[in-house]
Amino acid sequence: MISKKIIAAGITLTVLFSACKTKDLKMSTANEQTATEKKVVVYQVFTRLFGNKNTTNKPWGTIEENGVGKFNDFTDKALHEIKDLGVNYIWYTGVPHHALVRDYTAYGISNDDPEVVKGRAGSPYAVKDYYNVNPDLAVNPAKRLEEFEALIKRTHNAGLKVIIDIVPNHIARKYEGKTNPEGVKDFGADDDITVEYKRDNNFYYIPQQHFEIPDGDIPLNGEKNPLIDGKFDENPAKWTGNGSRKIKPDQNDWYETVKVNYGVRPDGTKDFPELPAGFDQKNYQEHFAFWQDKDVPNSWKKFRDIALYWTAKGVDGFRYDMAEMVPYEFWSYMNSSIKMKNPNAFLLAEVYNPNEYRNYIRLGKMDYLYDKVETYDKLKDIIRGKSSPDELTSIQNGMSDIEHHMLHFLDNHDEQRLASPEFAGTPERGKPLMVVSATISTSPTMIYFGQEVGEAGNEDAGFGKRSRTSIFDYIGVPSHQRWMNGGKFDGGQLSEPEKQLRDFYKRLLNFTINSSALMGSFEEIQTINRQNNEGYDALLYSYARWSENQKLIVVANFSSEKGSEFNLKVPSSLISKWNLKDGDYQMEDQLHQKKTFVLKVQNGQGEVKLIIQPSESLILELKS
Template sequence: MGKIIIYQIFTRLFGNRTTACIESGTLEENGCGKFDDFTPTVLKRIKDMGVTHLWYTGVIRHATATDYSKYGIPCQNPSVVKGKAGSPYAITDYYDVDPDLASDVERRMEEFEALVERTHKAGMKVIMDFVPNHVARQYKSVCRPDGVRDLGEDDNKGMHFSTVNNFYYCPDCALDLSDVVSSADAGDNTYMECPAKATGNDCFGNRPGRNDWYETVKLNYGVDYCDAGGRSFHFDPIPDTWNKMTDILLFWAAKGVDGFRCDMAEMVPAAFWTWATDKVKYRYPDKIFIGEVYDPNRYRDYIGAGFDYLYDKVGMYDCVRDVICGRRRASDITYMWQATDDIRSHMLYFLENHDEQRIASDFFAGDAEKGIPGLIVSALMQKNPFMVYAGQEFGERGMDKEGFSGVDGRTTIFDYWTVGTLYRGFVNRRKQTVAEKHLYDIYAKVLNVAANEKAVSEGEFFDLMYVNGHIADRQYAFIRKAGNELLLVVANFSDKPVVADVVIPRHAVDYLRIDENNHEAVDMLSGDKCVLKVKADAPVSVSLEPYGGKIYKINL
C-alpha cells in the first residue's frame, strides 16, 4: 500500500452554498453542507490531489440548537449546546447521523451509506470520528438497534462510581452552571440535572466552569478517579461501557467505514483500546484506528493497544510550526523524528486540523505560502501518513468571527458558516484567486509525489542535516530512495532566495548504494530538468525560491 494521505473535511461546512455568513446565524440563515454535496465530480477532484482517505468530521448526531423534534429527534437545551450548530464532539446518539447533513432527514442514514459507497467508488477510503471519552449532557439514543440498552439507562445514580455505571455522578448534588451561563442569559432555558454527572474533561464536581467541557459528560471505563488512595482501575469483570462502545464501533464498521479517528483517545484507558481494537480487527482486519494522544510518554502504550497511527502534535507539529515562524532552526526537525524513530511508521504528521490554527491566520504564519516548506518536509520525510485540513490547500485564514467561535485563527466547529476558500474551490471556481490556484497546484504536486512515488511510500529515508550545518538554520534536506529511484528534497523556510550547497556524505552514498556520477534530474514541482553531479562529501548546489523547495527525482 502507498502512503496514506488523509483529507479532513468538516462535513457541515464543506459544500455549503449559502454565503450570508451572519454571525451566530441559524441553519435557515446560514445554511449547511450536505452529504449530497460530495458528488462524484467533487470526490474525483479530491482524489486527484493525491488523497487516499477522507475523514468526514462531525457525522454522528450531536447536540444542536436546531429543532428536529418533528422527526422524533429530541431537542437539546441551549444552555448545554455550544453555538447554534453545536459541537460535533458532544454526541447525542452514537447510532445516528447528523440531520443537518441530510437532504431528506428521514433518510439521513441512507444518505450517509450512499456517501460511503460514492467515496469508495472514487477510489478513497472513509474515516469517521469515534468520540469515546464523553457524550452530550442530554444523550439519548433513539436509533439504537433493538435489544441495545442505552448509555446510563441502568445506572445506579446514587453512586459516584461503579463498574456497572456508564457515567460518574455527584450524588444528591444538582448540576450548577452558574459559572457558565447566568440565569439572565439562560432565560427559560435553565438546564436541570440531578444528580449532576461528571464533566467530560475529568471535572468530577457539580460546578463546571466556562473553560470546562461543560456541555459533555464523562464516560466510565472502570477507572475511579476519586478513589481515596488516588486513581484505581476496575477492569475485572469487564465494565459495561466497554461492551457498549465496542458494539458502536462494530456498528459503523459494518456500514463500510474504513477507519476511526478516536477523539481524546488518551483520556480512555489503554486496556479498553486493547479489548476494542482486537474485537473490531478480528472481524474487520483492514480497519484502521487513529488516536488523538498528546503525551509522548504514552505513545507506545496506545500503539501497543491497537492504534495504527497517533497524532504527532507536541513533537513534529509544534516543531515545524516553530520553524515556519522562525522560532526554531530547521535542523531541529531532525530531533523530532529521532524521538519517535522506533515508532515512526505510526506517527501521523499534519500542519492543520480543526483544533489548530490555520497557517495563513494572523496567529500562525499570516501567509499560507510560508507553510510550503513545512508541507514538503512533513509530507515527504517518512512513510507514515500525512493529513491536510480542507481549505488548507487554498490558504484558508480562519479569521472569521462566526459566532460561538470568535476570531481565533481556527475554522469554527460550533457554528453554521461558509468557508470562503472552500466555496470558491469547490462550488464557484470562477471566483478563485490567483493565489488560491497557485497554492492548490503546489499542494496537489507535493501530495501526489507523497502518495505515488515509491521512494516516499516504500523507500529509505536519509537525513542530510548532520553534515549540512551551514544551511541548518532555514533549510532542511534529505534523501528518499527505492530501487533505482532517488529523490533529493530540499526545503527553504527563509523569506529570501538562496543557493544551498547540500553535501551528500559518504555514508549516504554507501548505505543507499548511490552511483557517483552526473545524473539527469527533474524537479517534480516545476518540471525543470538539470544535471546534478552526485559525489560523496561534495556539495550539490540547489537554487531555492523564498518559502520554496526542490524535489529532484533521479533515475540512477
Template sequence: MSATVPHKLVIYQLLPRLFGNTNTANKFYGSVIENGCGKFNDITVKALTQISSMGFTHVWYTGVIEHATMTDYSAYGIRPDDPDVVKGRAGSPYAIKDYYDVNPDLAVNIPNRMAEFEALVNRTHEQGLKVIIDFVPNHVARTYQSDVRPAGVRDFGEDDDVTQAFSATNDFYYIPSQPFTVPKGYEPGGADFSSPLKDGYFNENPAKGTGDDVFTASPSINNWFETIKLNYGVDYRNGYHMHFDPIPPVWDKMMHILSFWANKGIDGFRCDMVEYVPSEFWAWIIPQMKERYPELIFIGEAYQTEQYSNYLFNGGFDYLYDKVGLYDAVKRLTRNEHGASTWEINKVWNHDCRGFDHRMLRFMENHDEQRIASPYFAGDAWLAVPGMIVTATLANGPVMIYFGQEVGEPATEASGFSGADGRTTIFDYWGVTEHQKWLNGGTFDGGQLSASQQQLRSFYSKLLNLCNTCPAIYEGKFYELMVANERNAGFNPGVYLYLRYTTEQRILVAINFNRHNNPITIQLPDDLRQQLTIGNEGMFTDLLSGNAFHVADIAGGLAVTLPAAGGVMLEF
C-alpha cells in the same frame, strides 16, 4: 467496492456541515436557515473526483454522528437539546447525542438521513477513496438519548445507580445529592438570541462528571461542561483504581457501536482524545475489531509523547497524531519564531517517535488548530510550502490536509461561539469563504479562485500525488543529511536536508524555511554514496518544479539555491 489499501495514507478532512454550504450570509450566531448548512448530498461524485485527483486516499468525514444542537428537530421524533449545554447554534460534533444516528443537519430528507449517509459512503468508495469517521469514546452530550438504538441495546446511564459517585457497573460518574449548575458567563447564542429553553438552568440531578475529568456539579465555562464523562471502570477520585474484571458495561456498549458503523462500510476511525480512556480498553477492543474487520484502521488523537509506544504497541492503534512533535516544530519554523530551528525536526524522529516514525499522522491544519493563512499562524498560506514538504515526505506514515487549506482559507471572522481566533468554527452554521470559491456554487471547479489560489492548490496536488507515485516516499528509507552539512556555507537553522530512497529511486529533499533564497552546497557523505553506488556525476530533477540540472562532480557537492519559504525534491 472499496479501493485497494494505498501505500501511504493521504487524508482529506472535511466537515459536511461546512464543506458543501454555498450560503454566504455568515450572520454572527446565525441559524441553520440564515447561514445554511452543507449536506451529505452536496458531496457529489464531482467533488469526490476532484479530491481523489489531488492524491487523497481517504476522506475523514467529521461531525457525522448525531450531536447536540440548538436546532429543533422535534418534528422528526428527535428530542430537543437545552441551549444552556450546547456550544454554538449548530453544536459541537464532539458532544455526541446518539451514537446510532447521523446528524439531521446533514440530510436533505431528514427521516431518510441514514440512507443519505450510506449513499455518501458508497459514492466515496466508488471514487476509490476510503471513509474515516470520528469515534468519540470519552464523553457524550449532557442530553444524550438514543432515539434509534437497535432493539435490545441499553442506553447509556439507563441502568445506573445514581446514588453512587462511582460504581464499576455505572456508565457515568455522579455527584450525589447535587444538581448540575450551568457555568456563569455563558450566553448560549449570544445576547440577541432568545429561546424558551435559554434560562441559565439545565435539569440534571444528580449532576454527572464532566468530559474533561472534572467531577464537580459546577464545572467552569472553560471546562467541557456540555459533555458527560463515560465510566470505563476507573475510579478517578479514589487513587485511580482500575475495575476491569468483569468488563465494565461501557466497554461492551462501545464494541457494539463500533461494529454498527463498521458494518456500514466505514474503513477507519479517528478516535478522539484516546488518552482520556484507559489504554487497557484499547488493547481489548482494537484487536477484536480487527479480527472481525481486518482492514479497519484506528487513528488516535494523542499528545503525551511518553505514551506513544504504549498506545501503538499495547493499545493497538495503527497511527497516532504527531501534534506535539512535528506539528509544533514546523509551526514555529513557519512562523519564523525566535530560536526556531530545524534541529527540532531531528528530535521528533530520533527521540519522540524513534522506532515508529512511520506510524505518526502528520498535518499542518485540522479542526482544532489555527489556519496557516490566519494572522494567528503565518498570515500567508504560501509560507506553509516548506513545512508541508516535510510533513508529507519525512516518513512513510499518513499525511492529512484540512479542507480549505489547499486554497489558503484564513478563518478571520468570529462566527458565534467560535471567536476570531484563526480557526474555522466547528460550533456554528457558517460559510467557509475561500473554500466556497473552489466550491463555486456546487460545481467544484475552482472558478472563483484567484491565480495565486489556483497555483497553491496545484502545489498541494503535485506534492500529495508524489506521496503515492514515488516508492522512495511511500516505502523508502530515510537518511539524515544535517550532520554532514552543518559546517557548509549556506547551512543555517532554517534549512533541513534528508534523503528518501529505495533500490529503485533516490530523492534528496532540501527545505528552506527562511524567507529569503538560500544558496547552499549539499554534500552527500562518502559512506552514503558507497552504500547506494552513487557515481561521480548525475542528472537531478526537481519533482515539484520539473527543473533539471547536471552535476559533474557529486563528491564535490550539489550547488543549489533553495527558494525562499520553499524547497526541492531532487530525484537522481
C-alpha cells in the same frame, strides 16, 4: 475537542549509526507493514461546512441566515476532485448525531438546552445518539441515515475510503438513543445513581446533588429561547467530560458533556483485567483472543458495539477523540474487535502525552496517533521564528521506532489555520512546512479542507473565533467556497495564486502516494551542511529518502524573504548507501518537473549546486 495536543505513530524502525553521526532509519517489516506499500493521504472535511454555498457569514447566524452543507453536496464530481488531489481516505468530521440548537421535534428528536450546547450548531464532540447522524446534514432529516449510507457508497465508488469520529471519553449531557438497534440500552439506563462509582455504571455521579449551569458564556449570544432559564435537569449531577467533579463546572470545562466510566475508580485504579506482560509484542488476533473469556465493564461493550455497527455499514476507519483519557486496555478490546471484522480498518487516535504513545500503539492497537506535540509544534515554531529547523532531526530520530504511526498534519478542525496570521501568515509560507510534513517520514499525511486553497479562517462565526474555522457555528469557508464554485467543484472562482496553490498540493500529494522512497530509509544531511557549508542558510533543511528503486534528496527553504545559491554537500555515508561511483548524476525536481540539477561525486563525496527561492522546496530524484 478544541485546544488539544496530539501525536501519531507507526511501523518499527531500526536505528543505524553512520561514521558521520547521521542516522539511517530503516523500516522493519515485522509490524504488519511492508516497504512496498505507499504513503497514505487523509482529507479531513468538516461535513457541515463543506457543501455550504451561503456567503453571508453573520456571527451567530442560523441555518436560514448562514446556510449549511449536506451529505448530498459530496457529489460524484466533488469526490472525484478530492481523489484527484492525491487522497486515499476522507474523514467526515461531525457525522454522529450531536447536540445542537434547532427544532427537530417533528422527526422525534428532542430539543437541546442551549445552556449545555456550545454555539448554535453544537460541538461534534457532544454526541447525542451514536446510532444515527446529524439531522442538519440531511436534505430529509427523516432519511438522514439513508443519506449517509448513500454517501458511504458514493465515496467508495470514487475509490476513496471513509473515516468517521467516535468520541469515547464523553457524550452529550442529554444523550437519547432514539434509533438504537434492538436490545441496545442507552448509556446510563441501568446505572445505580446512588453511588459515585460502580464498575458497570456508564457514568460517574455526584449523589444527591443537582447539576448547575456554569457561569460565563451567554447562550446564543443573548437570544431568547424557551429552554434558556438558568437550569438544566440533571439529578444527580454527573462528572463533566474533562473529568471535573463539580456540580457547577467552570466555563472552560467541557460542560456540554459527561464523562464515560470505563471501570477506572475515582482514585485512578483499574477495575478490570489488565494485559499480561509481553502483550505489546502481540498482534490484534492475540489481543482479541485474550478478551474472549474476560468480564469487562458495560461501557466497553457499548462502544465496541457502536464501532461494529458503523463498520458493518461500510465505514473503513475511525478517529478517536481524546483517546488517552480512556485506558489502553479498552482500546485493545475495542480495536482488536474492529480488526477481526476489517483487518484493514484505519484507526487514528488523539493522544498528547509522549510517554504514552507506545502504550496506545502497542497495547491499545492503534494504527496512528497525531504527531502534534513534536513535528507539528516544531514546524509551527520554525515558521514563527521561535526554533531552528535543525531540531527536526532529533524529533525524527527520537521517534524512529514508531514514526510510521505518527500521522502528520498542519491544519485540522482544532488548530489555527496554516495560512492564518497566527500560524504561517500566508499560504505560500506554509509550503515548505507542507513538503517536510509530507515527506520526512513514512507516516500518513492529513490535510484539512480549504488548506489546499489557502483558507485562513478569518471569520468571526459567533461562538467560534478567528484563526480557526468554527466547529460550533453555521458558517461559510470562503476560499473553499471559491473552489466549490456553486457546486461545480472546478475552482472556477479561485484567484490565480489560489489555483497555483492547489496545483502545488496536488503535485505534492500525488507524488507522495506513488513514491516508494518515502516508505523507505531516511538520513539527514542537515548536520554536514550546517557545520561545513558557509553558503547554507540557517532556515534551510535537507535530508534524503530512498528505497531500492528510488533515491531522493529533499531541501526546504523556510525563509519567505531570502533565496539561496549554494553547493549542497552529500555525505560519503549516503553516497555509499546509494552505491554511487565517482561521476556526474542527473537529479530532477519532482515538484517542478522542469528543474534539473547535477550531483557530482568525487572521492566518494557528493555535491549538488542548487538555487532555491524563498519558501521553495525541492524534491530531487536521482535519475539512472
